[in-house]
Amino acid sequence: MKLQLIANELRKDVIWMCHRGKSAHLGTNLSAADIVTILYKKILRVKPKSPNWPDRDRFIVSKGHGAAIIYAALAHKGFFPKGWLKTYYKNNGKLAGHVTKLDVPGVEFSTGALGHGLPIACGVALAGKRDKKKYRVFALLSDGELDEGSNWEAILFAPQHKLDNLTAIVDYNKIQSLDFVKKTLNLEPLKAKLKAFNWEVREIDGHNHNQILKTLKSVPFKKGKPSFIIAHTIKGKGVSFMENTVKWHYANTDEVLLAQALKELSSKKK
Amino acid sequence: MRNAFIKILEEEAAKNKDIYFLTGDLGYSVIENYQAKFPKQFLNVGVAEQDLAGIAAGIASTGKIVFMYSLGNFPTIRCLEQVRNDVCYNNLNVKVVTVGGGLHYGALASTHHATEDLAIMRALPNITVVAPGDRAEAELATRAIIRHKGPCYLRLSTENELYKKRPKFKIGEAITVRKGSDVTIISIGGMLKVALDAAEMLKNNKINARVISMHTLKPLDARTILKAARETKCIITIEEHTLMGGLGSAVAEVLAKNGGRVRIQMLGIPDMFSKKIGDRDFLRAHFGLTPQNVAAAARRLMTKGK
The missing domain is CATH 3.40.50.920 (Rossmann fold)
Incomplete structure (x- = not known):
């Protein structure tokens, strides 16, 4: 299956999961869909039948509220049965509304509170370096969570320890919980900031599969330096009425909007 | 007690390469020998306790026994959510160690008095909370938490020698x-x-x-x-x-x-x-x-x- 098709299938899973579970965070799951698809399909060295394989690449999802797309990708990859997705956000279900490890193969860390993933990723990367392991560490962050000071502690740490086995990706969809990022706490100039902190930085279109793939394949961008990918994305990407709106951080679909969203995603088959 | 702690840690680190000691830029006159002897099992993350706890959890997730060390309030309540989520919720083998428990830093005033740490740490699921009573207990407690799998909090305080005969020490047995x-x-x-x-x-x-x-x-x-x-x-x-x-x-x-x-x-x-x-x-x-x-x-x- 072509990557674009897979990404759209995962988006449809997300739409269904959030609809059935009446859960929030549609917009952020859709903005990350292309990055997550390519990570699992083309980049991450993981073994679904052996999820704790010691040499696996680690993917740490710091934006734990983007859980639905992660679960959809894990199910697609074969970490657990696709049927589990129907239990997302349900009482006594298998899958929680934030990325949660409890008996879910493929999840590295339980997250949900923001600003936790990058320090953790630094620790995993440092241990890998000291053990001379080949595994790489990828951390997915939201733009809103860059408000958290803990990230900037980690942003100081990683270059200090030359963690070139670490790649941070920010899903820069420009909208946080209540408002646009630039109206809340402007991150710009983000690239210049990260460069000034001694990261090697690339800016990409986070929905352009060729760019995502090429960029992720070329990490580390520079030996001895951690890599940062600023992925410009559109919140709610793929469903016209959700795109670039604050509302769809929290809103749920009714039957009519569900049908419309699924129809839009099904018509995108190239 | 911190000298007792570091003495035992040095003994154990020599035998076990999986022991890591992380500090939040504290431990002057205590940690230097450990640092010199075990540079690969040592890390000063800087004055950044949230990072300290997250990094400790990350390292522990690869199978290590990770100590994170600082003064009373810093690796506990300064980064409480990291200790709760990254360490306790993910149930990792991280040992939070504090020195100066209680009123030890007297005239440095209340920012440096660790006087709520036990209540707060004991409220966290999965964690074991230990506060030894003297030097001998501190030595035994250090060994015990290395062998105990899972999150631990070790609160060290005043240096005293109170036992004539080495006591029997088991976590959870007074x-x-x-x-x-x-x-x-x-x-x-x-x-x-x-x-x-x-x-x-x-x-x-x-x-x-x-x-x-x-x-x-x-x-x-x-x-x-x-x-x-x-x-x-x-x-x-x-x-x-x-x-x-x-x-x-x-x-x-x-x-x-x-x-x-x-x-x-x-x-x-x-x-x-x-x-x-x-x-x-x-x-x-x-x-x-x-x-x-x-x-x-x-x-x-x-x-x-x-």
């Missing part, structure tokens, strides 16, 4: 340091010496005080508490810590559930920041954490209701 049948004094951490001195004073009043070192606050040794309640009917708790939620509260929880008829008096720091400035002993006296006050409390408690 040590009866002194036998007695009239009243029981239960202490945690550095208050053990105060408790023992109080017992000695009570001897002059022909009162035979039992002294229990409750080095593990969680899991709490309910059996030893209930036995003391049955046999002595009077229990005093003493802690260099707020009275809100620490040792006294934990003991009272056990007694309220199934303690029968027993009198209890909790000694500790009232619900306030110190308004006085002074060194540790001055502040301990100010808050009544002295052998004289413990002995007086014991006498009062024993005559109460008679």
